[in-house]
Amino acid sequence: MGIHLLPDESRLFVQQSFVKYAKEVGVKVHSDLGFTAGNLWFVPVEGKHDHIERLAEFVFVRVIRPVPKLRGLRPVQRAGEVSxxxxxxxxxxxxxxxxxxxxxxxxxxxxxxxxxxxxxxxxxxxxxxxxxxxxxxxxxxxxxxxxxxxxxxxxxxxxxxxxxxxxxxxxxxxxxxxxxxxxxxxxxxxxxxxxxxxxxxxxxxxxxxxxxxxxxxxxxxxxxxxxxxxxxxxxxxxxxxxxxxxxxxxxxxxxxxxxxxxxxxxxxxxxxxxxxxxxxxxxxxxxxxxxxxxxxxxxxxxxxxxxxxxxxxxxxxxxxxxxxxxxxxxxxxxxxxxxxxAELSPLAIKALLVHAxxxxxxxxxxVGWGKVPEDLMSIITCPEGVARVVYQGELKPGKYLRASLPLPVGGLKGSIRLKATFCYASPTDPQDAAAYTRAGLEVVFRPSDEKIKDGKANADTKSFFDMKKYATEEERRSDMGKWETVLHSAKNMRGSTLKNPVFDIHYNAREAGHSATGAEKIRYALIITVEAPKHADLYNEILRAYAKTLVPIQPQVSLPIRIR
Structure with a gap:
């Protein structure tokens, strides 16, 4: 059963009242096996069908359903005795x-x-x-x-x-x-x-x-x-x-x-x-x-x-x-x-896997975001004409973070492919399935700081994370997509259209579907990959241009040389 709890000290009152009422209608409550998540109390109960129906009349009951069995551990396929x-x-x-x-x-x-x-x-x-x-x-x-x-x-x-x-x-x-x-x-x-x-x-x-x-x-x-x-x-x-x-x-x-x-x-x-x-x-x-x-x-x-x-x-x-x-x-x-x-957080590693x-x-x-490559080195190394940048840290509610897209001095030539993945960890509201995540990111891409509409403080935006991937049109209109904890997309464009490009990230916090006050900071990771075939040495070009702000992530162990 799922029971709605009242905030603060009133929780115990609801739990005690429920146990007392259950006893009156002849239902056993296994309080020792209960779990609290958000403002919900999940607790197993035992009783006859008609008694459970009476129990459902308790005003704070959210859901009653049969307890499922655990998935079987028997192997799906057993082979013969040949070893x-x-x-x-x-x-x-x-x-x-x-x-x-x-x-x-x-x-x-x-x-x-x-x-x-x-x-x-x-x-x-x-x-x-x-x-x-x-x-x-x-x-x-x-x-x-x-x-x-x-x-x-x-x-x-x-x-x-x-x-x-x-x-x-x-x-x-x-x-x-x-x-x-x-x-x-x-x-x-x-x-x-x-x-x-x-x-x-x-x-x-x-x-x-x-x-x-x-x-x-x-x-x-x-x-x-x-x-x-x-x-x-x-x-x-x-x-x-x-x-x-x-x-x-x-x-x-x-x-x-x-x-x-x-x-x-x-x-x-x-x-x-x-x-x-x-x-x-x-x-x-x-x-x-x-x-x-x-x-x-x-x-x-x-x-x-x-x-x-x-x-x-x-x-x-x-x-x-x-x-x-x-x-x-x-x-x-x-x-x-x-x-x-340890330089890469578990969240950044999650983002890297989705990114690859x-x-x-x-x-x-x-298949979701797809299959991860068998070759680990393809996830963590940059071949010719490719550069990958990792941003990781914390976001404060209501604040904006500007993540620059590093470019070589003189910009990019020819056609390029830009790929980006956001992952963040979110507190949750289990009592509200439709507004389950308490944190949402609004991410806008500004490709050029030279294109600014009259009277605007910031450069024009261009869509990057296509919300059709995450939500129906009705959900998009009600801002559902931004509450997803993983955002991932790739776009082809001309390198010449990029002038000091940035991703602007705004962290919205909510509780029970409404704006939240006093929300916590959240952890995030952002992976950006630039593929520019006309720049064979792209990785080093970008590293030289951003020598004071970007730090190369180096292997911490000696890796054996692979002969192909």
Missing amino acids: VGCSLPTEQPLSSEPKVAILDGGLPKQHVIGPWLRSYRVLDENAQDDPAGLEHGLAVSSAFLFGPIQPNGTAARPFAYVDHLRVLDKDAETEDPLELYRTLGFVEQVLLSRQYQFINLSLGPDLPIEDTDVHAWTSVIDDLLSDGDTLMTVAIGNNGQMDRASGNARVQVPSDCVNALAVGAANDTEANWARASYSAVGPGRSPGVVKPDLMAFGGNAGNYFHVISPGKKAALSPQLGTSFASPYLLRSAVGISAILG ADTATHDKLE
């Missing part, structure tokens, strides 16, 4: 700096990932392991450490050590609906500890998202990610072959989080990839309409995602599912952090 081997890398991870956690079903007693496992913790020591959970947990950890492993090949060197935290155990197998809340309690515990910059969650309720309601899992996780200090990848679910018209194929809770990265599964690592048929589809709720956020290889019936299987020797198990695409994408995020160091993604020719409803 295929592989070789494990001999090196330590590339960096020991990134702090990474996999929240899953635990690890079996015998496994070969020990050299790269920083720690293993069970969050309920009194509960037994779930055998299927152990296999799933090892597979997800393997996907993060090594990515897909070629049969009889050598696994890739991990980018970082990993902590595995068992949040799902034998008790979850009882199909007791209350396990959903108990598991969320463990996830909350990890997020509250603030120990990790990178987290993967490949489990959640077996429940497609709804437009009118925000689930407890989504509300709690979004609230804890709203400071922008943690990058969390979430598997969107393997329900993509269900009925679309009824909404049963839509992304599953909690992949509708606006502050997390929802990851779908691609069927191939090569250029001819497509959405794997089992991978759930969008759209997300508005705001948060682009879901999945990103795609990564997750395996296919003819092209499995091979992971380490339990045992003393390195052997492979063929799998497929969004459960493996999600940690594989997190591997790319951690790889960027391992190579470039490619939809190919696929429908955005199926």
Whole structure:
């Protein structure tokens, strides 16, 4: 159940009154498993149907719905008994700096990932392991450490050590609906500890998202990610072959989080990839309409995602599912952090991944912003004729930030392509699904400071982020698009039209859909890429022109030379 709470001290009064009323109508309230998010109290209750109907008469009740089961951890596809081997890398991870956690079903007693496992913790020591959970947990950890492993090949060197935290155990197998809340309690515990910059969650309720309601899992996780200090990848679910018209194929809770990265599964690592048929589809709720956020290889019936299987020797198990695409994408995020160091915030890394993604020719409803390149170096290096600039920091409500687009001395020649991606972390209002995000960015592009209309203080604007991508016409007129936490677009133009170009960013704050007073600062990241084929040395030209303001981001580790 979702209960509306009154602000401040009156919260306890509503909770106590509800528990008392529930007792009168013969319904048991599990207050110890309840969660508060914003002004909503999510709490599981047990009772007969007619008693629940009477409970619904309590004036502060927002929503009553059956508690869904957790998504099954059984692998989508099981292979025969034939064991295929592989070789494990001999090196330590590339960096020991990134702090990474996999929240899953635990690890079996015998496994070969020990050299790269920083720690293993069970969050309920009194509960037994779930055998299927152990296999799933090892597979997800393997996907993060090594990515897909070629049969009889050598696994890739991990980018970082990993902590595995068992949040799902034998008790979850009882199909007791209350396990959903108990598991969320463990996830909350990890997020509250603030120990990790990178987290993967490949489990959640077996429940497609709804437009009118925000689930407890989504509300709690979004609230804890709203400071922008943690990058969390979430598997969107393997329900993509269900009925679309009824909404049963839509992304599953909690992949509708606006502050997390929802990851779908691609069927191939090569250029001819497509959405794997089992991978759930969008759209997300508005705001948060682009879901999945990103795609990564997750395996296919003819092209499995091979992971380490339990045992003393390195052997492979063929799998497929969004459960493996999600940690594989997190591997790319951690790889960027391992190579470039702590200068880039988790939010900037999220923006870089979206910035580098490619939809190919696929429908955005199926693949979101697209698939991230397999080659990490293409995300973090600039080839000839390309320069990439990262802005990151904090925005104050009601204030403007001017982000200059760096150009070489003398400007740009010929045709150019300009690409920009904004990401920000937003506080949320779970009690208001339509006005869920409390922060919104109005971004305008001013290509030339020489074009100013009479009587105006600022240069003319040109549309850049096309709101058709985010909202219907009705929503655009009611300013819905600006409340999206990710904005991404690219435009072709003549280099000569750019004269001291800038992006002007205005941060609006709201609460319950209205203007907010005393709102907090928010974290943001902006990535800008300029592609100018007629400027082969564009990167260095810009660096020389802005020597006092731009700092090159250098690798923090020694990278092996690759022979092509």
